Amino acid sequence: MGLRDNFRQAAKELMDGPEAARPRSYPQPRPEPIQEETPMFVPEPTPASTPAPAYAPEPEPAYVPEPPRAPDTFFSRSYEPAAPQELTTIIAPGTIIRGSVESDTSMELYGEVQGDIVTTKDLKLKGKIQGNAAGCNVELYSIHMVGNITASGTAMLDSESEVEGDVTAESLVLNGKIQGDVQVSKRLSLEGSATIVGRVAAERLSVDEGAVIQGEILIGKSVLPPKQQPAYPTPVRPAAPPQAVRPAMPAAPPAQPRPAMPRPAAAKPPVTAPKAPAAPKAAAKPAEKDAEEKKDS
DSSP, X not given: OOHHHHHHHHHHHHHHOGGGGSXXXXXXXXXXXXXXXXXXXXXXXXXXXXXXXXXXXXXXXXXXXXXXXXXXXXXXXXXXXXOOOOOEEEEXXXXXEESOEEESSEEEEOSEEESOEXXXXXXXXXXXXXXXXXXXXXXXXXXXXXXXXXXXXXXXXXXXXXEESOEEEEEEEESSEEESOEEEEEEEEEOTTOEEESOEEEEEEEEXXXXXXXXXXXXXXXXXXXXOOOOOOOOOOOOOOXXXXXXXXXXXXXXXXXXXXXXXXOOOOOOOOOOOOOOOOOOOOHHHHHHHHXXXX
């Protein structure tokens, strides 16, 4: 270092202070971490190959002969009957049956039956019937019936149905009219337009406003007592007087044949002479013609 350099350093230390004479240390840049590049495709590790098992042939099954079969004929086959389906007997409109009808299936009446209807299933009456009706559940729609109804289940009458006869059922829903005795073993429901003209016996009774009952009512009983006959003295008719026995008339003598009468001979017609032809009229005289013309003028 020469004299000049020493002088410059001394002048700089006087002006900047003692710290300026110290050498400055500059921060060194940190080295960036080196990132390892991830390969785009990484092959999957190959599994270790297992040795194939040694092939062992399966033993053949022992042959067992089949027993002899019976010949396949129609009579040797066994058939199981199909389950019976629920059927319904329908009497269509326009059909008239004169006589009683019995069935083991449900029935629907749209025509006319002049007799009794008996079924073990449900019965729907929408036509005409002149007789009694019996079934499990009996329903009447817009029908006028003259006869008795017996239902082992529920009987139902709509507002336009009328029955002239007795009704016996387990339950009864009435919205129409009954003219007869009613016997119900469980519940009797009378709706607004129901009318009963007769005796009523039921275990339970439900009456809506407007229903009418004209007769004796027994609640808690399902059977009506027998009707009492009026205690009027039976008139005794006088015995008819014995009729006089008429004597037997003597038998008439046998008729004798009449003698044959001779027939008269046939009279011959009289012979008449032919008539002569009529003479022609004479011509009128000219004088008479002139007189007639004057009269006419």
